[in-house]
Amino acid sequence: MAGYSKKYRYLFLGEQFDPSTHVIVTFYVESTGELERSVEAVAAESSIGTWTDTEGLSEDLFNRLSAKVFDLKKLDEKTAIIKIAYPLALFETDNIPQIFADVAGNVFGMREVKNLRVRDIELPESFVTANKGPAFGANGVRETLKIYDRPLLGTIIKPKVGLPTKEHARIAYEAWVGGVDIVKDDENLTDQDFNPFYERITRTLEARRKAEEETGEKKLYCPNISSRLSEMYPRAKFVAEMGGRAIMIDIVTVGFSGVQFIRDQQLGLIIHGHRAMHGAFTHSDRHGISMLFVAKMARLAGIDQLHTGTVVGKMEGTKEEVTKINNFLLGDWFGLKPTLPIASGGLHPGLLPELIGMLGKDVIINLGGGIHGHPGGVTQGAKAARQALDAVMKGVDLTEYSKDHKELAEAIEVWGAGSAKMEGEDKGGATYKHALVLSKGLDLA
C-alpha cells in the first residue's frame, strides 16, 4: 500500500479489504469542489487525518489505521456513492457513541462537502458479537405475550399528553380488553405534573393485571422512561419492581450512552425503542444518516422492538426503505437476537391489509388515533383493529369481514378501507389492487 505518498492518499479504488477486519461504510457524497478531494476529506476526517501534515503521522501509522476509499461510483461530476473501509482497530466495539463519532461525526460539517449521507454500515462478526444485543428480541417478546402466529397489536394512549393519570390507566385498560396486546406511552410523555411517572406506572400496571384477568391474555405496557439518566435508571428499576415487563426509551433524544447503560443493567425488561427526532437527520436522501444505520445501532445496543415506519401512515418512509430495515432487524446477524419492527403513526384498521401485505406478520402494528378516535370509544376501536387483524390473517376482505363485525364496520365508516385483497401468499412483498383512501385518514381537523 503506497497510499501515504501518492496524490490521492486515501483512494484505493478497486482494492479489496478483509470484511472480517474492516468496517465498511457506504456514503453518498456531494462535493463543493473536486470530487476526489472531498472523498479524501471524508476518509481523513473520519479516521486519522486532518487538513495538514502533522509530525506524528508516520507511513506505518497511515497504513495501519487510515480509512481507505475502495469504491467510488460517480453519479455526476460532483456526486458519488463511495465505500470506505475502516480498520477495526479504530473502534471501541461496544461503544456506540464512538461508532457515530467515528463514521458519522465531524464529516457532516466540513467545507469540502455540500451534502453527505451515511447510507449503510457493515460490521465484522467480532465487532457485532462484542455487543450483547437484545435481551429478549422478537421471539422473547412473542414468548412474553404467548402470541406466535400474527402481528402484535399495539396502541399509544391518545391524546398523547394531557390526560390525568387515572384516565390514562382507564384508556389503557379499555384498549387491552378490546384486544390490544401492547400499550405504550407517547414519546413526549415522561413525568409531567398532569400525569406523574410513578403514579402512572402503579395505576397502569394495575389496569394491565385487571385486563389480563378478564381476557386471559398476556399484555405489555411500555412506559416512557426517557430522561436524564439520574432519573431514567430509577424509573426503569421501579417499573421492574412493580412487575412491569417493558420500558420505552426515546433512543435518539436520550442518546446511545444511556440506552446502552439501561441494557447493561439486565433489569429483565423488554426495551421498546422510539425514534423521535430521527427525521432531523434521516429526512433528506442527500444528507445525514439513514434510518438503516440507526436501526443497526439500535439492535447492537439491545433494543427489542423498534419503530421503523409504516409506509402507509402519517410518517414518511418508502416501502423499499422500511422493508430493508425490517428485514435487517429480523435477519441473522452473527447470532444477535432479532429486533421486532414497529409500524406506528397515522394507522387505522382499514390500512392493515396493505400494511401486513407489505411488512409481513413479524411486526408490531401500533394504532393510536386509529383506535382512540373510533366513534364507539377505545374498547370498540381496539376491537375494530383486532378484527381487521383477524380478517387479514384469515385472508378475508375487510369490507366482507365487517358485515358481521360492527366495530370494524364503524371504523371503515369513519376512516375508509381499501377493498384490497392479498395477491398470493407472499406477505412480505404483496401489493394490492386498489389504492387506499388516505386523505380522510390524514385529516387533522
Add this chain to the structure above:
Amino acid sequence: MAGYSKKYRYLFLGEQFDPSTHVIVTFYVESTGELERSVEAVAAESSIGTWTDTEGLSEDLFNRLSAKVFDLKKLDEKTAIIKIAYPLALFETDNIPQIFADVAGNVFGMREVKNLRVRDIELPESFVTANKGPAFGANGVRETLKIYDRPLLGTIIKPKVGLPTKEHARIAYEAWVGGVDIVKDDENLTDQDFNPFYERITRTLEARRKAEEETGEKKLYCPNISSRLSEMYPRAKFVAEMGGRAIMIDIVTVGFSGVQFIRDQQLGLIIHGHRAMHGAFTHSDRHGISMLFVAKMARLAGIDQLHTGTVVGKMEGTKEEVTKINNFLLGDWFGLKPTLPIASGGLHPGLLPELIGMLGKDVIINLGGGIHGHPGGVTQGAKAARQALDAVMKGVDLTEYSKDHKELAEAIEVWGAGSAKMEGEDKGGATYKHALVLSKGLDLA
C-alpha cells in the same frame, strides 16, 4: 380561546402568550400541501394532537395544553417562519431528552412537511432555573487556569487517533510547554487498543504536572470519556481521582441523558462539550435543528465549554451564526453560569487576528494540525500559536511580530497569514483589511 372548534384549530395569529408560562419555538416550515395545514400539523404533533379526533381530547384539555401558532411570516405560498407557544405544563423542565422529543421529535418525519427546521427556543425563567447549568462556566475555567485577559489556547492531539499512549502524553507535554493552555483528546479517541483510556489518563496527567512545574502555568487536559454510560461514569471518576480537572464528552453521540447524568454527579470536573455529528442535522438551513438550539440545551445541561465554530476554519458556520451562538453562551440567562465557546477545526496561527477580531477574547482557540503540523515540531508549533495570540492582544500585525519570533515566522511560511490589522478596539466585531490566504491552509495532501 375558541381554537377547539374553529377551522384552523391551532392557529392563534396575532395573539399574545405569556413568555413566563410558555416556551416559544421558532420554526422554518416548507409545506407539501396547504401551508396552514402543515403548520397545524407541526403544532398538533408536537403537543397533544394526532391525525384524527380522539375520545379523550376535550376542549378544556385543548385550551390548557395545545401548542399554539401565534406568528406566521409567509416567505412564499408554501414556506414560512412560524412561532409556536407551548404551555410550560407540557415539559419536564430538567429533562433535556424530553425537550427534544417535544419540540424536535416526530415533527421532522411528517408527510405534511417537505422540510422543517427548529431555529430557536426561548425558555421561561422557571424552566431555565430548574436546571443547574455549568458547574464552572466560563469564569470557572479562567479561574482554574488563572488566565483572565486573553483567549485560551487549546490543542487536539494529532494525528487524531493512532498514536500510542506514550507518544500521546509526550505530544501533550510538548504542546503545554510551548504555551498551550488546554489539551483535548480527539472526538473519536476513547479506549482503543493502541491507546487505552486508563493508561492515557495516568500518563497524560503526569505530563501535565511536569509541564506545569516547568512553566509555572496551570494547564488543562480534557480526556474524551464518551462511551456507554456504564463505562463513561467510571472513566469520569477515574479522571477526578487522578487529579484531572476536566473531561470531554461528545454530547450529540453520547446524548443528553448521559451528559446530564455526568453533570449530576458533581465530580468537580470542567465539562468540555464536543459536538461531533451535529452537522447531520444542523447542516441545512431548511431542515433539522439549529446549532443555537443545541447550544442552549448544552448550557442548560451544564457544559462548561462548547465547540461552536470558527467561521474561518475547515468547518462550516457563518460569522453571524457563530457570533449569535457565542453571544448567547456568554450572555445572561436567568443566572446560569456562561459557557465558554470553543473555536476549533482547520485553524493555524495566521488565522488568529481575524478569528479574535470576530469572536473576541472570551473563547478557547483550538489549533490541532495548525500546531502539530509546524515544521519545527509540536513545541515550536505551540510557541507560534501563542506568539500569534500575543501579537493580536498587543495589536501588532502578525508579519511584523514574526520578524523577531521565528516560530511564528515559520508557521506563516507554511500556512500563510493575512497582513491584517485590527481596525479600532471593537474586538467583538472588528473586520480586517486583507483577506486571509485560506487555500493553502486547507490543503489536505
